[in-house]
Amino acid sequence: MFSEAPPSDSDRPGRERDDGRVTEVTSLSRTGLDGRPELDDATAAALDRLEAWFRGEQAVVVAFSGGADSAFVAWVATQVMGADRVLCTTAVSPSLPASELDDCRALAAEWHLRWEPVVTDEMDDPAYQRNDADRCYHCKEALGRALGPVASAGGAVVVLGVNLDDLGEHRPGQRSAAERGARFPLVEAGFTKAMVRDASRHLGLRTADKPAAACLASRVPYGTPVTLGVLREVEEAEAGLKALGFGELRVRHYRDMARIEVPVDRMADLVAQRDAVVAAVRAAGYRYVTVDLEGLRSGNLNAALADLGTAVSS
Numbered sequence: 001m002f003s004e005a006p007p008s009d010s011d012r013p014g015r016e017r018d019d020g021r022v023t024e025v026t027s028l029s030r031t032g033l034d035g036r037p038e039l040d041d042a043t044a045a046a047l048d049r050l051e052a053w054f055r056g057e058q059a060v061v062v063a064f065s066g067g068a069d070s071a072f073v074a075w076v077a078t079q080v081m082g083a084d085r086v087l088c089t090t091a092v093s094p095s096l097p098a099s100e101l102d103d104c105r106a107l108a109a110e111w112h113l114r115w116e117p118v119v120t121d122e123m124d125d126p127a128y129q130r131n132d133a134d135r136c137y138h139c140k141e142a143l144g145r146a147l148g149p150v151a152s153a154g155g156a157v158v159v160l161g162v163n164l165d166d167l168g169e170h171r172p173g174q175r176s177a178a179e180r181g182a183r184f185p186l187v188e189a190g191f192t193k194a195m196v197r198d199a200s201r202h203l204g205l206r207t208a209d210k211p212a213a214a215c216l217a218s219r220v221p222y223g224t225p226v227t228l229g230v231l232r233e234v235e236e237a238e239a240g241l242k243a244l245g246f247g248e249l250r251v252r253h254y255r256d257m258a259r260i261e262v263p264v265d266r267m268a269d270l271v272a273q274r275d276a277v278v279a280a281v282r283a284a285g286y287r288y289v290t291v292d293l294e295g296l297r298s299g300n301l302n303a304a305l306a307d308l309g310t311a312v313s314s
Contacts, residue, residue, distance in 0.1 A: 027047070027048055027051060028047055028051060028076065028079060028080075028203060029043075029044040029045075029047040029048050029051075029199075029202075030044070036201065036202055036203075036204055037198065037201050037202055038202070039198065039199060039202050040198070042190075042195070043191075043195045043198050043199055043202075045190075046189050046190045046191050046195055046199070047076075047189075047199050049188075049189040049190060050076055050185060050186070050189040050191070051076065051080050053185045053188060053189055054076065054077050054080040054081050054185070055080055055081070057081065057085075057156075057157060058085070058155055058156070059081070059085045059086070059087075059154050059155055059156035059157075060077055060081065060085070060086055060087070060156050060157055060158070060159050061087045061088075061089055061147055061150055061151045061154070061156045061157070061158045061159070062074045062077055062086060062087070062088045062089065062159050062161075063089060063091070063143060063147065063158065063159070063160045063161070063182075064088040064089060064090050064104060064108075064113075064115065065090065065091075065096075065100070065104070065161070065213075066090065066100055066103045066104040066107060066207070066210075066213075067161065067207070067210060067212060067213060068193075068196055068197055068200060068207045068208065068209075068210050068212075069161030069162070069163055069186060069193070069196050070160070070161030071107060071161075071200075071205065071207040071210075072161065072186075072196050072199065072200050072205065072207065073159060073160075073161045073185060073186060074086070074088045074107075074111075074113055075111055075113075075203070075205055076203075077159070078111065078112070078113055078114075083112060083113065083114045084114075085156075086113070086114060087114055087115075087116065087150065087154065087156065088108060088113045088114060088115045088116075089115070089116050089117070089118045089146075089147060089150065090104040090115070090116075090117050090118065091118055091119075091120045091142075091143050091146065092117045092118065092119050092120065093119070093120045093121075093122055093123060093142075094123055094216070094228055094231045094232075095122070095123075095139070095215040095216045095217045095226075095231055096215065096216070097213070097216060097235050097238070097239070098235070099239065099242075100213055101117065104117075105117075107207070110206075118146045118147065118150070119146070120139075120142040120143055120145075120146050121142050121145070121146075122138060122139045122141075122142035123226075123228065125138050125141075125142065128142070128226065129225055129226050129227065130225065131217070131220060131222055131223060131224055131225055131226045132222060132223070133170070133172070133222055134172045135172075135217060135222070135226070136171060136172045136173035136176075137172035137173055137175060137176045138176075139173055139215070139217070140172075140173035140174075140176035140177050141176050143177075144158075144176060144177065144180040144182070148180065157181070157182070157183055158177070158180070158181070158182040158183070159182065159183050159184070159185050160174075160177055160182055160183075160184055161186060162174055162177075162184040162186060162187055163186045163187065163191050163192055163193050163195075163196055164186070164187055164190065164191060164192045164193075165192050165193045166193075167187065169299060169302070170299070170302045197209065211247060211248040212298050214298065214299075216231045216234050216235055217231065218299070218301070219234045219250055219251055219252050219253050219301075220234070220252075220253045220301075221252070221253070221254065221301055222301065224253065224254075224255075229285075230253055232284075232285075233253065233258075233284045233285045233286065234251055234253050234284075235284075236283070236284035236285070237251040237258055237280065237281045237284035237285075237286065238250070238251050240280030240281065240283060240284060241260070241277065241280055241281070243280070244273055244276055244277065244280060245269070246262055246266060246269070246270070248262065248263055248266075248296060249261060249262045249296065250296060250298075251281065252292070252301070256286060256287040256288060257286060257287065257288040257289075257290060258281045258284075258286040258288070258289055258290065259290050259291070259292050260277070260281070260289070260290065260291050260292065261291075261292045261294075261295060261296040261297065261300075262291075262295065262296055263295055263296050264295035264296075267291065267293075267295065270291060271291075277289065
């Protein structure tokens with residue numbers, strides 16, 4: 001079991017100090033939260049099941065990317081189990097934008113999470129660099145190699161922020177995680193993505209409406225090798241566009257051409273800032289700057305998997 005806790009967890013919502021011990025006050029689904037949205041019955045029941053799930057574990061290691069799902073898991077686990085039994089870990093590699101690592105660090109400080117960055121070595125794996133349909137599998141294998149010894153030493157189980165909606169998508173990383181004994185508590189408790197966001201709003205978590213932010217390698221079409229240079233170009237191009245006010249976007253990498261995706265209702269803004277947009281993307285190393293008129297579609301590169309002979313669920 002883990003033994004080293006962060007500075008303080010005495011102000012965790014739904015709990016109170018009693019002679020130096022943290023004791024449960026009420027279910028998180030029924031905690032009085034001034035002016036925050038009430039939960040519907042299904043989401044409240046799922047949150048109760050999630051609390052019960054964590055109460056049944058001795059210790060957990062949370063794969064904490066800082067996104068809405070893993071942040072919700074990390075927060076709830078810490079509330080229910082206490083920081084001494086929950087270790088939140090962020091996989092650090094060239095595929096993680098620096099801004100996301102900074103946000104993980106900030107969330108850990110804000111929420112009094114016990115947090116550690118863990119370096120993963122997927123970029124040393126030729127199978128990962130090859131970038132075929134199983135790239136995510138090899139990425140999660142690297143994560144498992146990094147977290148396995150930590151979990152074993154603490155008598156803990158590794159948990160991921162996978163929700164029910166994720167099960168219908170092409171995500172071979174889930175297969176790797178399951179093979180290594182990781183658990184998906186959101187799935188077991190019955191959470192969809194929308195339910196995670198609703199519960200996060202109810203609990204006052206600032207990640208409730210955080211846009212999805214997949215790893216940088218997801219911007220690279222299957223069959224195009226993932227290299228440090230490619231990841232750097234993508235990260236710098238996206239950082240440049242975010243500085244212009246485009247918080248939700250993707251820059252897809254096609255050698256010397258960048259394909260920008262933003263929500264359809266932001267396309268007019270993109271065109272209005274045409275010169276600045278082109279300059280920001282070219283500064284990252286691209287020669288051609290294009291816009292996808294279909295707009296932002298998370299995971300849309302998976303459509304090409306049919307051409308590679310891989311069956312993808314629709």
